[in-house]
Amino acid sequence: MTATARGITRRAALAAAALPLAGALPARRARGQSPAIRIGVLTDLSGPYSDNTGEGSAVAARLAIEDFMRERTGIRAEVLVTDFQNRPEVGLNAARTWYDREGVDMILDVPNSAIAFAVAALSKEKNKVAIFTGAASSDLTGRACGPNHLHWVYDTWSQSHATATALVAEGGDTWYFITADYAFGHALERDTANFVRAGGGRVLGAARHPFPGTTDFSSFLVQARASGAKVLGLANGGVDTANCVKQAAEFGLVRGGMRIAAPLILLPEIHSLGLNTAQGLVASDTFYWDQDEGSRAFARRFQPLYRGIMPTHIHAGGYSATLHYLRAVASMGVAEAKADGAAVIRRMKEMPTDDPLFGRGVVRPDGRKIHPAYLYQVKAPSESRGPWDYYRRLRTIPAEQAFRPMAEGGCPMVQT
Structure with missing residues (x-):
C-alpha cells in the first residue's frame, strides 16, 4: 500500500471515529472481553460517487450497529473508512491491508465494480466477508459469484x-x-x-x-x-x-x-x-426516503449526520446489510465468525432478512439479496x-x- 493510501486510510478512520454517533467502540478491550467485529467501509470519499456513498455509508453502518446493540448486548463492532480514489490498485491494497494487518472481518460498500471484483477474489482468498452495497455489476452474482461475498440493494x-x-x-x-x-x-x-x-x-x-x-x-x-x-x-x-x-x-x-x-x-x-x-x-x-414510515424514520436520523443529504439506496443497503451481518455473527458466536467468513455468508443465506427499510427478504444461494x-x-x-x-x-x-x-x-x- 502506498504512503498516500495509508495516510488516507488513517485520516478517514479518524474522521469516522469523530462522527457524533455511538456504536464504534475503541479497539482496545478489557481483559476477558471478546474482540470487536471490525467493518471496513471501502468507498468514494471525494470522487463522482461520494454523495451517493462516501461517509454516508459509514453513517448507515454505525446506525445499524447502534440498533443491533439494542437487540443484543455483549457484541461490539467498529467501523473503519477509506477512500479508494476510484483506482483498483488503491482499493485492493487497502482491502489487503485491512484483512492482513488491521483485523477487518467484513468489507462494505465498494461503489466501483472493477474494485469489487478484486475485493471479492481477495475475500475468498482470505476467507473474509464482503458485502457489496455500492457496486452495481450484476456479474457479482453471475459469473463472478463466490462463497465469501454478497450483493445487496441493486444491480445493473x-x-x-x-x-x-x-x-x-x-x-x-x-x-x-x-x-x-x-x-x-x-x-x-x-x-x-x-x-x-x-x-x-x-x-x-x-x-x-x-x-x-x-x-x-x-x-x-x-x-x-x-x-x-x-x-x-x-x-x-x-x-x-x-x-x-x-x-x-x-x-x-x-x-x-x-x-x-x-x-x-x-x-x-x-x-x-x-x-x-x-x-x-x-x-x-429499491429505496426512497419518503416511501413509508420506516424509511422516513431512518432519513430523520441519517440526514443530520451526513451534510443534510437524504439517504440513497446505497446508504439504506449499508444499514440493512450490516444489521443482517451482525445478527448472523451473533447466531454463530464472534470467534467462529471471525475465523470463517464463508460460514458467515452461509448463515446469512439461511436466515431471513428483516429490517425497517426493506422489510422481510432473503439472500439467494448465488449471493443476491432480493426485495421489491x-x-x-x-x-x-x-x-x-x-x-x-x-x-x-x-x-x-x-x-x-x-x-x-x-x-x-x-x-x-x-x-x-
Whole structure:
C-alpha cells in the first residue's frame, strides 16, 4: 500500500471515529472481553460517487450497529473508512491491508465494480466477508459469484429492467448509449440493451467516455443526437449522470423530442440538477426516503449526520446489510465468525432478512439479496412539496421479478 493510501486510510478512520454517533467502540478491550467485529467501509470519499456513498455509508453502518446493540448486548463492532480514489490498485491494497494487518472481518460498500471484483477474489482468498452495497455489476452474482461475498440493494439488471421495459413499451424503441468505460458501465449498457431488444427495440449506437475524469460530454451528445435515437440511455452514475442530463438539456436534446433514461441516477443528482432540469426523468430504485414510515424514520436520523443529504439506496443497503451481518455473527458466536467468513455468508443465506427499510427478504444461494423495486418519475416543480420531495411512484416490481432469475445468471455455485 502506498504512503498516500495509508495516510488516507488513517485520516478517514479518524474522521469516522469523530462522527457524533455511538456504536464504534475503541479497539482496545478489557481483559476477558471478546474482540470487536471490525467493518471496513471501502468507498468514494471525494470522487463522482461520494454523495451517493462516501461517509454516508459509514453513517448507515454505525446506525445499524447502534440498533443491533439494542437487540443484543455483549457484541461490539467498529467501523473503519477509506477512500479508494476510484483506482483498483488503491482499493485492493487497502482491502489487503485491512484483512492482513488491521483485523477487518467484513468489507462494505465498494461503489466501483472493477474494485469489487478484486475485493471479492481477495475475500475468498482470505476467507473474509464482503458485502457489496455500492457496486452495481450484476456479474457479482453471475459469473463472478463466490462463497465469501454478497450483493445487496441493486444491480445493473434490476435498475435497467424496469426503466428500459417501461420506455420501450411507451414507444421509446430506438436507443443510443453514453457509457462509462469500465466494468460497471459495460454491464449497465449490456443489461439495458438486452431489455430494449427483448421489448422489440433497437440499439443504434454507443459512445464510451473515460472514467473517472470526464466533465464535458458535448461530443458524445452530438453523436447521440445525430443517431436519430428516441432514447438516450445513460450507462454511468453519480456526477457523470448528472452532467450528462444537464448538458443534454443545454444542447436541446429533450426539447428536440429525445427522452433520457438514467437507470442509475440517485437522489443527490436530482437534487443538484433541480426539478426544472430533471422533471419527467424515469428511474428505478429499491429505496426512497419518503416511501413509508420506516424509511422516513431512518432519513430523520441519517440526514443530520451526513451534510443534510437524504439517504440513497446505497446508504439504506449499508444499514440493512450490516444489521443482517451482525445478527448472523451473533447466531454463530464472534470467534467462529471471525475465523470463517464463508460460514458467515452461509448463515446469512439461511436466515431471513428483516429490517425497517426493506422489510422481510432473503439472500439467494448465488449471493443476491432480493426485495421489491420501484419505478419512479421525477416530479415537476409544481408537484413537489419541498426539498428532497422529488419522486412519484409509477409502479412496484415484486421481489421475485425485480432481480435476474438465478438460473439465468451463470453462477457456478448454483449450476446443476
